[in-house]
Amino acid sequence: RKEVEQDPGPFNVPEGATVAFNCTYSNSASQSFFWYRQDCRKEPKLLMSVYSSGNEDGRFTAQLNRASQYISLLIRDSKLSDSATYLCVVNVASGSARQLTFGSGTQLTVLP
Amino acid sequence: GAVVSQHPSRVICKSGTSVKIECRSLDFQATTMFWYRQFPKQSLMLMATSNEGSKATYEQGVEKDKFLINHASLTLSTLTVTSAHPEDSSFYICSARDLSPGGWNEQFFGPGTRLTVL
Numbered sequence: 001r002k003e004v005e006q007d008p009g010p011f012n013v014p015e016g017a018t019v020a021f022n023c024t025y026s027n028s029a030s031q032s033f034f035w036y037r038q039d040c041r042k043e044p045k046l047l048m049s050v051y052s053s054g055n056e057d058g059r060f061t062a063q064l065n066r067a068s069q070y071i072s073l074l075i076r077d078s079k080l081s082d083s084a085t086y087l088c089v090v091n092v093a094s095g096s097a098r099q100l101t102f103g104s105g106t107q108l109t110v111l112p
Numbered sequence: 113g114a115v116v117s118q119h120p121s122r123v124i125c126k127s128g129t130s131v132k133i134e135c136r137s138l139d140f141q142a143t144t145m146f147w148y149r150q151f152p153k154q155s156l157m158l159m160a161t162s163n164e165g166s167k168a169t170y171e172q173g174v175e176k177d178k179f180l181i182n183h184a185s186l187t188l189s190t191l192t193v194t195s196a197h198p199e200d201s202s203f204y205i206c207s208a209r210d211l212s213p214g215g216w217n218e219q220f221f222g223p224g225t226r227l228t229v230l
Contacts, residue, residue: 004155008153041203041224041226042223042224043205043221043222043223043224044156044205044221045221087155087156099146099158099161100146100158100207100219101158102155102156102157103155104153104154104155105155
Protein backbone atom coordinates (compact mmCIF):
# COMPACT_ATOMS: atom_id res chain seq x y z
CA ARG A 1 0.00 0.00 0.00
CA LYS A 2 1.28 3.47 -0.87
CA GLU A 3 2.02 5.77 2.05
CA VAL A 4 -0.05 8.54 0.53
CA GLU A 5 -2.81 7.68 -1.92
CA GLN A 6 -4.72 10.01 -4.19
CA ASP A 7 -7.19 9.60 -7.00
CA PRO A 8 -5.02 10.39 -10.05
CA GLY A 9 -7.90 11.86 -12.02
CA PRO A 10 -7.89 13.57 -14.38
CA PHE A 11 -10.65 15.86 -13.25
CA ASN A 12 -12.00 17.99 -16.08
CA VAL A 13 -14.39 20.63 -14.81
CA PRO A 14 -15.95 23.79 -16.25
CA GLU A 15 -15.00 27.21 -14.99
CA GLY A 16 -16.93 28.09 -11.86
CA ALA A 17 -17.39 24.50 -10.76
CA THR A 18 -16.59 23.15 -7.32
CA VAL A 19 -14.22 20.23 -7.20
CA ALA A 20 -13.00 18.06 -4.32
CA PHE A 21 -9.87 15.96 -4.02
CA ASN A 22 -9.34 13.21 -1.49
CA CYS A 23 -6.24 11.70 -0.02
CA THR A 24 -5.50 8.96 2.50
CA TYR A 25 -2.27 8.28 4.34
CA SER A 26 -1.11 5.08 5.97
CA ASN A 27 1.26 6.25 8.71
CA SER A 28 -0.71 7.15 11.81
CA ALA A 29 2.39 8.91 13.18
CA SER A 30 2.16 11.55 10.46
CA GLN A 31 2.41 14.99 11.96
CA SER A 32 1.84 17.63 9.34
CA PHE A 33 -0.21 17.74 6.20
CA PHE A 34 -0.11 19.89 3.12
CA TRP A 35 -1.48 20.41 -0.31
CA TYR A 36 1.05 21.36 -2.96
CA ARG A 37 0.37 22.42 -6.50
CA GLN A 38 2.59 21.37 -9.38
CA ASP A 39 2.32 22.85 -12.84
CA CYS A 40 3.54 20.86 -15.81
CA ARG A 41 7.34 20.49 -15.81
CA LYS A 42 7.67 22.77 -12.80
CA GLU A 43 8.55 22.28 -9.17
CA PRO A 44 5.80 21.78 -6.55
CA LYS A 45 4.70 24.85 -4.64
CA LEU A 46 2.94 24.95 -1.31
CA LEU A 47 -0.74 25.68 -1.68
CA MET A 48 -1.77 25.38 1.94
CA SER A 49 -1.17 23.53 5.16
CA VAL A 50 -3.95 21.38 6.53
CA TYR A 51 -5.00 21.75 10.14
CA SER A 52 -7.09 19.44 12.29
CA SER A 53 -9.82 22.03 12.65
CA GLY A 54 -10.00 22.54 8.91
CA ASN A 55 -8.86 25.71 7.26
CA GLU A 56 -9.80 27.94 4.40
CA ASP A 57 -7.80 30.20 2.12
CA GLY A 58 -9.99 32.08 -0.28
CA ARG A 59 -11.59 29.56 -2.63
CA PHE A 60 -9.64 26.68 -1.13
CA THR A 61 -10.75 24.65 1.89
CA ALA A 62 -8.72 21.85 3.43
CA GLN A 63 -9.96 19.25 5.88
CA LEU A 64 -8.16 16.64 7.96
CA ASN A 65 -9.62 13.61 9.66
CA ARG A 66 -6.92 11.98 11.77
CA ALA A 67 -9.12 9.09 12.87
CA SER A 68 -9.76 8.09 9.26
CA GLN A 69 -6.31 9.27 8.09
CA TYR A 70 -8.01 11.26 5.40
CA ILE A 71 -7.31 14.68 3.90
CA SER A 72 -9.40 16.66 1.46
CA LEU A 73 -9.13 19.78 -0.65
CA LEU A 74 -12.14 21.66 -1.95
CA ILE A 75 -11.82 24.27 -4.67
CA ARG A 76 -14.80 26.55 -5.22
CA ASP A 77 -15.49 28.73 -8.25
CA SER A 78 -12.72 27.07 -10.30
CA LYS A 79 -10.57 29.29 -12.48
CA LEU A 80 -8.66 28.37 -15.61
CA SER A 81 -5.49 29.11 -13.68
CA ASP A 82 -6.33 26.37 -11.18
CA SER A 83 -5.42 23.77 -13.81
CA ALA A 84 -2.49 21.84 -12.34
CA THR A 85 -1.64 18.68 -10.47
CA TYR A 86 -2.48 18.78 -6.79
CA LEU A 87 -0.20 16.83 -4.49
CA CYS A 88 -1.21 15.58 -1.08
CA VAL A 89 1.85 15.70 1.15
CA VAL A 90 2.42 14.25 4.58
CA ASN A 91 5.25 15.07 6.96
CA VAL A 92 6.53 12.17 9.04
CA ALA A 93 9.23 12.48 11.63
CA SER A 94 12.04 10.03 10.96
CA GLY A 95 14.60 10.15 13.70
CA SER A 96 15.71 13.72 14.01
CA ALA A 97 14.59 14.62 10.52
CA ARG A 98 11.24 15.40 9.05
CA GLN A 99 10.48 13.99 5.66
CA LEU A 100 7.81 14.89 3.20
CA THR A 101 6.02 12.02 1.53
CA PHE A 102 4.18 12.91 -1.65
CA GLY A 103 1.10 11.40 -3.16
CA SER A 104 1.22 10.85 -6.90
CA GLY A 105 -1.05 13.80 -7.47
CA THR A 106 -4.49 14.53 -8.85
CA GLN A 107 -4.61 16.26 -12.21
CA LEU A 108 -7.15 19.05 -12.62
CA THR A 109 -8.09 20.75 -15.86
CA VAL A 110 -10.52 23.65 -15.71
CA LEU A 111 -12.23 24.15 -19.03
CA PRO A 112 -13.53 27.46 -20.41
CA GLY B 113 9.17 33.34 0.26
CA ALA B 114 12.57 31.71 0.34
CA VAL B 115 14.23 30.95 -2.97
CA VAL B 116 16.05 27.81 -4.00
CA SER B 117 17.87 27.66 -7.31
CA GLN B 118 19.07 24.70 -9.34
CA HIS B 119 21.57 24.52 -12.13
CA PRO B 120 21.40 23.39 -14.84
CA SER B 121 17.70 23.43 -15.62
CA ARG B 122 18.13 20.93 -18.39
CA VAL B 123 20.90 18.61 -19.46
CA ILE B 124 21.24 16.10 -22.25
CA CYS B 125 24.20 13.77 -22.09
CA LYS B 126 25.55 10.57 -23.54
CA SER B 127 25.33 7.31 -21.67
CA GLY B 128 28.32 6.78 -19.40
CA THR B 129 29.00 10.40 -18.61
CA SER B 130 28.61 12.01 -15.19
CA VAL B 131 26.32 14.94 -14.54
CA LYS B 132 26.51 17.37 -11.63
CA ILE B 133 23.44 19.27 -10.44
CA GLU B 134 23.73 22.20 -8.05
CA CYS B 135 21.13 23.29 -5.52
CA ARG B 136 21.47 26.62 -3.76
CA SER B 137 19.42 28.34 -1.09
CA LEU B 138 19.62 31.99 -2.07
CA ASP B 139 18.36 33.90 0.94
CA PHE B 140 18.55 31.50 3.85
CA GLN B 141 20.85 28.90 5.30
CA ALA B 142 19.92 25.26 4.97
CA THR B 143 21.68 22.64 7.04
CA THR B 144 19.45 20.07 5.40
CA MET B 145 18.54 19.77 1.75
CA PHE B 146 16.59 17.03 0.05
CA TRP B 147 16.97 15.46 -3.37
CA TYR B 148 13.94 14.05 -5.15
CA ARG B 149 13.40 12.33 -8.45
CA GLN B 150 10.17 12.39 -10.42
CA PHE B 151 9.39 10.16 -13.37
CA PRO B 152 6.57 11.14 -15.75
CA LYS B 153 3.12 10.94 -14.19
CA GLN B 154 4.55 9.73 -10.90
CA SER B 155 5.04 11.33 -7.51
CA LEU B 156 8.20 12.88 -6.21
CA MET B 157 10.35 10.20 -4.63
CA LEU B 158 12.87 11.18 -2.00
CA MET B 159 16.31 9.97 -2.98
CA ALA B 160 18.43 11.28 -0.14
CA THR B 161 18.74 13.82 2.61
CA SER B 162 21.80 16.00 2.32
CA ASN B 163 23.35 17.19 5.57
CA GLU B 164 25.86 20.01 5.70
CA GLY B 165 29.21 18.76 6.92
CA SER B 166 28.27 15.10 7.08
CA LYS B 167 27.33 12.19 4.87
CA ALA B 168 24.03 12.13 3.09
CA THR B 169 21.31 9.74 4.17
CA TYR B 170 20.04 7.68 1.25
CA GLU B 171 16.61 6.14 0.88
CA GLN B 172 16.26 2.44 0.40
CA GLY B 173 17.02 1.39 -3.15
CA VAL B 174 19.07 4.48 -4.01
CA GLU B 175 22.69 3.68 -4.80
CA LYS B 176 24.96 6.04 -2.89
CA ASP B 177 27.90 5.31 -5.19
CA LYS B 178 25.88 6.24 -8.22
CA PHE B 179 24.25 9.37 -6.83
CA LEU B 180 26.99 11.29 -5.07
CA ILE B 181 25.86 14.06 -2.78
CA ASN B 182 28.05 16.79 -1.37
CA HIS B 183 26.75 19.47 0.98
CA ALA B 184 29.81 21.66 1.29
CA SER B 185 28.21 24.78 2.72
CA LEU B 186 24.99 25.97 4.31
CA THR B 187 23.73 27.19 0.96
CA LEU B 188 24.95 24.60 -1.53
CA SER B 189 24.34 20.92 -2.14
CA THR B 190 25.36 19.03 -5.26
CA LEU B 191 24.10 15.79 -6.73
CA THR B 192 26.33 13.96 -9.19
CA VAL B 193 24.82 11.23 -11.29
CA THR B 194 27.80 9.06 -12.14
CA SER B 195 27.98 6.98 -15.30
CA ALA B 196 24.48 8.01 -16.27
CA HIS B 197 22.30 5.62 -18.25
CA PRO B 198 19.00 6.17 -20.07
CA GLU B 199 17.04 4.81 -17.09
CA ASP B 200 18.44 7.71 -15.03
CA SER B 201 16.57 10.16 -17.26
CA SER B 202 14.20 11.97 -14.94
CA PHE B 203 13.26 15.27 -13.32
CA TYR B 204 15.54 15.88 -10.35
CA ILE B 205 14.32 18.38 -7.77
CA CYS B 206 16.05 19.64 -4.67
CA SER B 207 14.47 21.32 -1.71
CA ALA B 208 15.65 23.09 1.39
CA ARG B 209 14.02 23.78 4.69
CA ASP B 210 14.11 27.26 6.15
CA LEU B 211 15.14 26.84 9.75
CA SER B 212 14.21 30.36 10.85
CA PRO B 213 11.52 30.56 13.55
CA GLY B 214 8.22 29.56 12.12
CA GLY B 215 9.80 28.39 8.90
CA TRP B 216 10.28 24.70 9.64
CA ASN B 217 6.96 23.68 8.26
CA GLU B 218 7.70 24.58 4.70
CA GLN B 219 10.20 23.20 2.30
CA PHE B 220 11.13 25.31 -0.67
CA PHE B 221 11.76 23.54 -3.91
CA GLY B 222 14.21 24.33 -6.63
CA PRO B 223 12.88 24.61 -10.19
CA GLY B 224 14.18 21.15 -11.05
CA THR B 225 16.68 19.73 -13.50
CA ARG B 226 15.48 17.66 -16.40
CA LEU B 227 18.08 15.04 -17.25
CA THR B 228 17.96 13.15 -20.51
CA VAL B 229 20.54 10.43 -21.06
CA LEU B 230 20.87 9.27 -24.64
